[in-house]
Amino acid sequence: MASHNYYDPADLKKFGNITEWSKELGDKFFDYYGKVFEEGALTAREKALIALAVAHTEQCPYCIDAYTKDTLQRGVTKEQMMEAIHVGAAIKSGATLVHGVMMMNKVNKLEM
Amino acid sequence: MLKEKNKKQQSLHKRHSELAVANKQLEKLSNGIFASGELPTFSEKIKETDQFPLRPNKLEILQINVGYMCNQVCEHCHVDAGPDRKEIMTRETMMQCLEVIKTTGAHTLDLTGGAPEMNPDFRWFVDEASKAGIKDFIVRSNLTIIRANKKYYDLPDFFKSHNVHVVSSMPHWTRGKTDKQRGEGVFDLSIKALQELNAVGYGMPDSDLRLDLVYNPSGAFLPGNQASLEKEFKHALLEDFGIHFHNLFAITNLPVSRFLDYLIASENYEDYMYSLVEAYNPAAVKNVMCRNTISISWDGYLYDCDFNQMLELKVASKIQHISEYNEAVLNDRKIIISQHCYGCTAGAGSSCQGAVAE
Numbered sequence: 001m002a003s004h005n006y007y008d009p010a011d012l013k014k015f016g017n018i019t020e021w022s023k024e025l026g027d028k029f030f031d032y033y034g035k036v037f038e039e040g041a042l043t044a045r046e047k048a049l050i051a052l053a054v055a056h057t058e059q060c061p062y063c064i065d066a067y068t069k070d071t072l073q074r075g076v077t078k079e080q081m082m083e084a085i086h087v088g089a090a091i092k093s094g095a096t097l098v099h100g101v102m103m104m105n106k107v108n109k110l111e112m
Numbered sequence: 113m114l115k116e117k118n119k120k121q122q123s124l125h126k127r128h129s130e131l132a133v134a135n136k137q138l139e140k141l142s143n144g145i146f147a148s149g150e151l152p153t154f155s156e157k158i159k160e161t162d163q164f165p166l167r168p169n170k171l172e173i174l175q176i177n178v179g180y181m182c183n184q185v186c187e188h189c190h191v192d193a194g195p196d197r198k199e200i201m202t203r204e205t206m207m208q209c210l211e212v213i214k215t216t217g218a219h220t221l222d223l224t225g226g227a228p229e230m231n232p233d234f235r236w237f238v239d240e241a242s243k244a245g246i247k248d249f250i251v252r253s254n255l256t257i258i259r260a261n262k263k264y265y266d267l268p269d270f271f272k273s274h275n276v277h278v279v280s281s282m283p284h285w286t287r288g289k290t291d292k293q294r295g296e297g298v299f300d301l302s303i304k305a306l307q308e309l310n311a312v313g314y315g316m317p318d319s320d321l322r323l324d325l326v327y328n329p330s331g332a333f334l335p336g337n338q339a340s341l342e343k344e345f346k347h348a349l350l351e352d353f354g355i356h357f358h359n360l361f362a363i364t365n366l367p368v369s370r371f372l373d374y375l376i377a378s379e380n381y382e383d384y385m386y387s388l389v390e391a392y393n394p395a396a397v398k399n400v401m402c403r404n405t406i407s408i409s410w411d412g413y414l415y416d417c418d419f420n421q422m423l424e425l426k427v428a429s430k431i432q433h434i435s436e437y438n439e440a441v442l443n444d445r446k447i448i449i450s451q452h453c454y455g456c457t458a459g460a461g462s463s464c465q466g467a468v469a470e
Contacts (some may be wrong), residue, residue: 036180069333075336075345077284
């Protein structure tokens with residue numbers, strides 16, 4: 001039976017199934033994804049916090065679910081998690097507001 | 113709210129909770145998602161890699177639980193320990209243990225509880241057991257006991273004089289997370305106790321006085337990478353409190369006793385079991401602690417591990433009590449398993465010595 005919700009928490013566990021209808025691209029994606037989150041110039045913990053912030057700016061429920069758990073597992077505190085989200089929120093609101101300059105430019109051009 | 117708080121200060125036994133009964137826990141672990149086939153049982157899972165039945169390797173660790181009494185009532189405790197638990201190992205049983213310690217092939221002796229220090233014969237037992245020349249003599253100390261009462265203030269010196277290896281629980285390097293799991297004020301007392309252990313030489317760089325910490329998640333999630341967590345702990349404890357320690361053991365919470373109760377009450381049980389099964393690592397099965405450990409309860413019975421002890425699953429052997437201990441006979445047994453065993457095989461695996469696989 002079809003779900004009554006667009007988003008179902010159980011679907012997160014099925015993410016890997018996307019390879020079934022396009023194996024090569026799906027495999028490439030998951031290889032890439034796994035590689036991105038390995039320890040590198042940034043620690044896996046730093047990457048998880050970035051992912052948590054982006055999960056919120058993207059407003060992806062699956063990603064919020066996954067990276068809240070992931071950051072908890074890495075010992076990240078609630079305060080650090082909330083600060084990371086504020087970074088995302090600041091960039092989001094900043095990105096909105098900085099477009100205000102476009103509006104101001106246009107007004108200045110049009111008004112006498 | 114206050115009522116809820118008071119409840120949390122009592123063991124499941126004291127509260128006459130249904131889950132205080134081992135069989136009720138085992139029923140929960142066998143029914144539902146496992147009975148319906150939604151998730152494979154642990155035996156089905158290890159059959160996939162020909163690891164069933166699980167059998168012991170060489171015995172390395174004797175773990176003795178000298179009693180369930182504790183000065184703390186931690187929310188996740190699989191022992192259901194607390195001040196209201198009266199199960200305490202007698203000197204007579206300790207003497208039977210000493211006979212075994214003198215002849216065992218195990219290289220590690222691991223005393224646990226409850227708070228083992230609360231057993232009135234604890235110091236006598238440590239005195240006697242340390243004479244047996246066991247290579248690694250561990251006492252699992254909850255830290256706060258060192259500051260709980262004047263009579264315990266000299267424990268760091270006592271440990272030092274017997275060259276005991278101290279392994280202590282510390283769920284986080286922040287006050288909030290620690291106190292939430294282990295009770296209000298635990299963090300500050302633990303910090304003070306760690307500083308006192310450092311002061312006599314425990315945990316200091318290049319010191320032979322071993323001080324290791326145990327991390328276990330403060331909630332329904334699995335522990336992250338042990339090495340990364342150790343780095344975070346070391347950095348934070350040194351920077352904030354000038355504390356040194358040697359290694360961090362990251363331990364998974366097993367769905368037993370109070371942690372099982374918490375999972376059910378918080379409606380996390382099924383998701384948690386899914387996480388454990390998804391993270392199943394066959395490589396961890398090779399080194400799982402029941403394969404190199406015998407767990408001895410306060411009343412002298414023998415178990416495959418401390419968790420099986422709490423689930424009252426005695427070893428499947430004709431030898432079931434310390435009074436009739438025979439290592440060769442015991443080593444020829446099948447290890448008793450249930451779905452709680454998934455807790456020891458998730459990810460890098462989990463044991464009283466931390467992760468067991470890469």
